[in-house]
Amino acid sequence: xxxxxxxxxxxxxxxxxxxxxxxxxxxxxxxxxxxxxxxxxxxxxxxxxxxxxxxxxxxxxxxxxxxxxxxxxxxxxxxxxxxxxxxxxxxxxxxxxxxxxxxxxxxxxxxxxxxxxxxxxxxxxxxxxxxxxxxxxxxxxxxxxxxxxxxxxxxxxxxxxxxxxxxxxxxxxxxxxxxxxxxxxxxxxxxxxxxxxxxxxxxxxxxxxxxxxxxxxxxxxxxxxxxxxxxxxxxxxxxxxxxxxxxxxxxxxxxxxxxxxxxxxxxxxxxxxxxxxxxxxxxxxxxxxxxxxxxxxxxxxxxxxxx
Amino acid sequence: xxxxxxxxxxxxxxxxxxxxxxxxxxxxxxxxxxxxxxxxxxxxxxxxxxxxxxxxxxxxxxxxxxxxxxxxxxxxxxxxxxxxxxxxxxxxxxxxxxxxxxxxxxxxxxxxxxxxxxxxxxxxxxxxxxxxxxxxxxxxxxxxxxxxxxxxxxxxxxxxxxxxxxxxxxxxxxxxxxxxxxxxxxxxxxxxxxxxxxxxxxxxxxxxxxxxxxxxxxxxxxxxxxxxxxxxxxxxxxxxxxxxxxxxxxxxxxxxxxxxxxxxxxxxxxxxxxxxxxxxxxxxxxxxxxxxxxxxxxxxxxxxxxx
Numbered sequence: 001x002x003x004x005x006x007x008x009x010x011x012x013x014x015x016x017x018x019x020x021x022x023x024x025x026x027x028x029x030x031x032x033x034x035x036x037x038x039x040x041x042x043x044x045x046x047x048x049x050x051x052x053x054x055x056x057x058x059x060x061x062x063x064x065x066x067x068x069x070x071x072x073x074x075x076x077x078x079x080x081x082x083x084x085x086x087x088x089x090x091x092x093x094x095x096x097x098x099x100x101x102x103x104x105x106x107x108x109x110x111x112x113x114x115x116x117x118x119x120x121x122x123x124x125x126x127x128x129x130x131x132x133x134x135x136x137x138x139x140x141x142x143x144x145x146x147x148x149x150x151x152x153x154x155x156x157x158x159x160x161x162x163x164x165x166x167x168x169x170x171x172x173x174x175x176x177x178x179x180x181x182x183x184x185x186x187x188x189x190x191x192x193x194x195x196x197x198x199x200x201x202x203x204x205x206x207x208x209x210x211x212x213x214x215x216x217x218x219x220x221x222x223x224x225x226x227x228x229x230x231x232x233x234x235x236x237x238x239x240x241x242x243x244x245x246x247x248x249x250x251x252x253x254x255x256x257x258x259x260x261x262x263x264x265x266x267x268x269x270x271x272x273x274x275x276x277x278x279x280x281x282x283x284x285x286x287x288x289x290x291x292x293x294x295x296x297x298x299x300x301x302x303x304x305x306x307x
Numbered sequence: 308x309x310x311x312x313x314x315x316x317x318x319x320x321x322x323x324x325x326x327x328x329x330x331x332x333x334x335x336x337x338x339x340x341x342x343x344x345x346x347x348x349x350x351x352x353x354x355x356x357x358x359x360x361x362x363x364x365x366x367x368x369x370x371x372x373x374x375x376x377x378x379x380x381x382x383x384x385x386x387x388x389x390x391x392x393x394x395x396x397x398x399x400x401x402x403x404x405x406x407x408x409x410x411x412x413x414x415x416x417x418x419x420x421x422x423x424x425x426x427x428x429x430x431x432x433x434x435x436x437x438x439x440x441x442x443x444x445x446x447x448x449x450x451x452x453x454x455x456x457x458x459x460x461x462x463x464x465x466x467x468x469x470x471x472x473x474x475x476x477x478x479x480x481x482x483x484x485x486x487x488x489x490x491x492x493x494x495x496x497x498x499x500x501x502x503x504x505x506x507x508x509x510x511x512x513x514x515x516x517x518x519x520x521x522x523x524x525x526x527x528x529x530x531x532x533x534x535x536x537x538x539x540x541x542x543x544x545x546x547x548x549x550x551x552x553x554x555x556x557x558x559x560x561x562x563x564x565x566x567x568x569x570x571x572x573x574x575x576x577x578x579x580x581x582x583x584x585x586x587x588x589x590x591x592x593x594x595x596x597x598x599x600x601x602x603x604x605x606x607x608x609x610x611x612x613x614x
Contacts, residue, residue: 097535198506227370231405
């Protein structure tokens with residue numbers, strides 16, 4: 001049932017004039033945040049199509065950007081229309097997994113779309129797993145246009161660099177990271193928001209971390225909830241064969257010292273290098289992280305080098 | 308990976324003088340609540356062994372009743388010691404899945420222990436799934452001794468009846484239940500706390516709902532979290548072949564009207580009978596519900612009849 005990740009295709013860099021799509025596959029974006037994010041993308045010289053999900057009424061539940069079928073239709077367009085070189089997920093929240101229920105991956109793959117950047121994090125983790133599994137595409141775990149992260153120069157600059165000058169950001173440094181288990185490990189980078197990884201286990205979009213460098217972060221989960229998620233990853237076999245673990249921020253997850261203790265408790269015994277405290281995730285000016293590409297994690301250098 | 312449930316063995320009824328074990332496999336019980344619950348069990352004429360996990364220090368994390376290994380040892384003793392006719396889980400909380408990581412089911416099954424009542428709900432759902440899957444035992448989704456539910460006469464009376472006079476409670480009536488999809492369905496009753504079911508998916512203790520009547524309840528989950536759990540059950544294939552759905556309380560899960568709308572949204576399209584609003588679960592004087600026995604759900608009668 002678990003599918004080990006293979007290295008994904010890296011889309012071509014963007015340039016001024018590149019056409020991109022903006023989709024709301026999770027929660028409904030705030031109009032003013034969306035407008036701000038759109039302006040940033042346009043300042044980069046991108047031609048942005050803002051698809052209708054970005055302004056859909058928040059229904060049938062207020063946390064959703066319109067109906068599942070309509071979100072899935074937008075996402076399908078964004079992933080397959082030959083004119084798009086990137087797909088920006090407007091925001092996270094919740095709803096991507098409902099959207100995925102309505103996505104026809106076989107049809108998508110049959111259309112043989114050109115690989116394109118799929119940009120987002122948090123709830124978008126579920127989509128990025130699916131894109132790697134079914135389309136063989138790498139993606140970018142990075143700030144989303146209709147969120148406050150798009151007002152953080154470092155987060156936006158890091159995303160711009162990965163999109164337009166990827167050769168300039170082939171090595172990510174984590175100055176404040178804390179090695180828990182020392183070592184060097186190489187593998188395909190997978191992961192994202194831990195809760196999202198766990199709640200796609202045993203679905204048609206989930207992967208395993210076999211042979212991979214697993215990145216995990218999360219937001220607004222009490223300690224016992226994080227514990228439950230990590231324990232699910234352990235017990236399900238998702239972690240079997242993992243080569244290394246990199247963790248980012250755990251924002252609003254309680255006492256950081258206890259979160260750190262939990263990370264040591266749940267991942268310190270796996271016999272692989274573990275580096276915690278990367279500036280990637282919620283609540284920080286997150287560095288953009290390529291997902292689905294092969295990288296080398298070096299805990300003593302506190303870095304992840306794409307190879 | 309998913310194991311469809313087979314009907315479990317029903318343990319012999321208890322009587323005055325029956326010897327039982329009390330175990331804390333999840334969170335640490337409060338001493339005064341434990342004492343009260345113990346008194347109730349002793350008033351029933353039971354000889355209660357309170358195992359050491361019930362008074363273990365709350366470590367390595369305050370939500371755990373001592374170490375995983377020690378809890379697993381107590382649970383193993385409780386499930387296998389030939390002198391016990393029932394196992395009462397002192398309370399829920401979180402931690403059962405950590406305990407299960409340390410349980411050796413093959414060893415347990417090899418000892419061929421006599422079926423015994425396994426009593427609890429909430430976090431205990433994970434243990435009850437494992438007991439049905441690996442030992443073939445039915446269990447009781449019911450009030451736990453070291454919780455406030457043991458001060459609710461209806462909850463305690465209903466548990467007593469299932470333990471001592473099961474023939475008197477072969478049909479459960481749900482006066483206030485609301486049929487969402489009408490019909491009659493028969494199958495093995497599985498389920499419990501929805502979040503626990505989802506977070507054991509694809510583990511060695513999880514089941515599927517194939518051929519089953521699925522019972523679900525939950526506590527303290529925002530609406531989008533419930534949605535995520537239900538959507539995980541849908542997407543994973545857990546619900547494939549389910550015969551009927553019965554839902555209980557959703558305590559502290561937000562506006563009950565929205566929860567009901569969500570239940571209709573996530574389960575109303577499965578083509579099987581759905582009955583919501585049973586007085587089983589958190590926040591109510593819960594009726595004791597046998598798990599792992601075959602029953603007939605009849606939405607128009609608002610009842611579950613064990614056959």
